[in-house]
Amino acid sequence: MPLNDGDKLNRLEELKTKLFSKDYHTKSEHRSSFSHPQRTSDVPDSWPDSDKAMDGLLGYGEKFFMKTTAFKKFFIFSIVAFILALGYAGYVMFFSGNTVSNDNIDISISGNSFTAGGEELALLVGITNRNNSALNLVDLVVEYPKGGGGGTSAGMERLRESLGTIAAGGTRNENIKLILFGEQGSKIPIKVSIEYRIEGSNAIFVKTKNYEVTVSSTPINLSVDAPFSISPNQEIALNIKSKLNATAPVPNIMIKVDYPVGFVFTSSIPEPTIGNNIWNMGDLAPGVERNVSISGKMVGVFDGEEKSFHVFTGEQSDSDKSSIGTVFNALTHTVLVKKPFIEARLAINGIYQNEYAVSSQNPIQGQINWTNNLDTRIDDMVIQAKISGNAFDKETVSAEQGIYDSLQSTMTWDKFSLDKFAEINPGESGSVNFSITPLPLSSDNNGILSSPSITIEVSLSGKQLTEGYSPASLSNSDSKTIKIISDAGLAAKALYYSGPFTNTGPIPPKPETETTYTIVWTLSNTANDISKAKVTAVLPAWVRFAGTVSPPQENLAYNSSTREVTWEVGKLARGTGTSAAERTVAFQVVLTPLFSQVSTSPTLINEAVLTGHDDFANVDIRASKFSLRTDLTNDSAFPAGGGVVTQ
DSSP states (O other), X not given: OOOOHHXXXXXXXXXXXXXXXTTOOOOOOOOSSOOXXXXXXXXXXXXXXXXXXXXXXXXXXXXXXXXXXXXXXXXXXXXXXXXXXXXXXXXXXXXXXXXXXXXXXXXXXXXOSEXXXXXXXXXXXXXEEOSSSOEEEEEEEEEEESBSSOOOGGGEEEEXXXXXXXXXXXXXXXXXXXXXXXXXXXXXXEEEEEEEEOTTOOOOEEEEEEEEEEEEEOXXXXXXXOOSXXXXXOEEEXXXXXXXXXXXXXXXXXXXXXXXXXXXXXXXXXOOSBTTTEEEEEEEOTTOXXXXXXXXXXXXXXXXXXXXXXXXXXXXXXXXXXXXXXXXXXXXXXXXXXXXXXEEEEEETTBOOSEEEEETTSXXXXXXXXXXXXXXXXXXXXXXXXXXXXXXXXXXXXXXXXXXXTTTTEEEEOTTTOGGGGEEXXXXXXXXXXXXXXXXXXXXXXXXXXXXXXXXXXXXXXXXXXXXXXXXXXXXXXXXXEXXXXXXXXXXXXXSSSSSXXXXXXXXXXXXXXXXXXXXXXXXXXXXXXXXXXXEEEOOTTEEEEEEEESTTSOEEEETTTTEEEEEEEEEOTTBTTTBOOEEEEEEEEXXXXXXXXXXXXXXEOOEEEEEEETTTTEEEEEEEOOEESSOTTOTTOXXXXXXXXX
């Protein structure tokens, strides 16, 4: 009889009870033989869904077993961890009494957090050792920048003091005194450290505490006396005053000025120590004042521009003697550029600039442009131009519509030479002209001029009439320096019968037959040294470089790729070829004429070009010489017609 679902579940429950019951015993039977009785029809061959039921039964057992095993593992692990922790605590308590921790060392710093620059600052440093062991060979180290906050290791001050031993539970107090420098308001970091050893170890341990102090006042008072407005091209003077207000002297004080664009330094009292903007004032004692007076001119500036001068003072850097290592004070002075009441601008050869370089062979054309920028009339305007320098010819000065005084070297334009200068209306402008011819740079009478230059100083004045007031005087000025470029000369010649080499080959030259020639280059120079001088020329295709040079120490080379001959002269000294010997080099070339060149005089070498730099006039120079042909006009023994190629 088939089992219904209820019977199936009852049997499963009965089976589970038997499996997990403590009183259940498996019944054993012994049989001597096996038999196979016929199955009754009411016993099924298999239970429906038996696989699922068994799976559920086995899954429950496995889960129970796994949970039981994991719990045991966790319990065992907890016991082991507890035993280890208990052992470590016992070791630390009974066997590790010499352990020292930085956390058990306290550093305290007491003192003023504000100080005047250059004044002594007192700080109390307290060190407390809360460890169970003593701190041995203790050093107190204090580090701070020389000034202004920040700083690198090269700009740090270090103070080291030995404290010996600080016992377990002990405290040590130390007084330290520092002198700090810096700009007012700057924050200076102070690092306080102790270095120590512990018993049984050679290692050095460090504990650090940081402290910050603000500079309440600068150690040096700094002031600048200068105008707050100027006109373009106007002279300006800056008077810089520095005074030490600290109680202790300060060594190696420097003053540095950063100039604005357009400022041209003229002079100073005292003279600058480095360049034109750094002064070493030496050691500065308390209460002592040091001054620097600077003169210059603002050029290339325009109406409405603001120009700032930045002034710094402080202690000289240990690593760089040309800079300030510790800035004690700094300030900025700003000037406003205003259009002048009356304006005078000087142009040389049509160009407005502060310095010019011109050739000695060309006359100098000058033009003075004037303008009345006022809203009122100007009366009795006068323009004067004074000429100075060693390179102008007094006899050649010409002041158009003006008067030239050769004794005073002064050109003047006023209402007596120009009627309109009696009254200049508001906004009116105009110009006056003049010309000057430079002196020859080298002559039998004067020798060679040294650093030849011409300076022209222009001054403009007039009177402003204002109702109810007496006439006010107005003035303005401008100046220009003209440097004369040195006369550098290049001479070139070709030789056959003379010169340092013996030449071979037919004269006149023949097609496809070699004839050698000597090329000679000669240099001269007058007033100024010329640097980086060299001469270059290119050989034509039918000429090759022979390779011989005289004198052999001259640096002359040939580039076969470019076919260029180059003479690296280097420095060409002033007076070369006049007061000193000429500079000469000779080299040999080989001509092989073509049949197409019959009845012609072929070129031996193309144009030679001299280049270099005039060190005084600060300009590049250039001189050239035409190409040389086979008709050797400089060789006295050369026959007429000997340069024409013949068959």
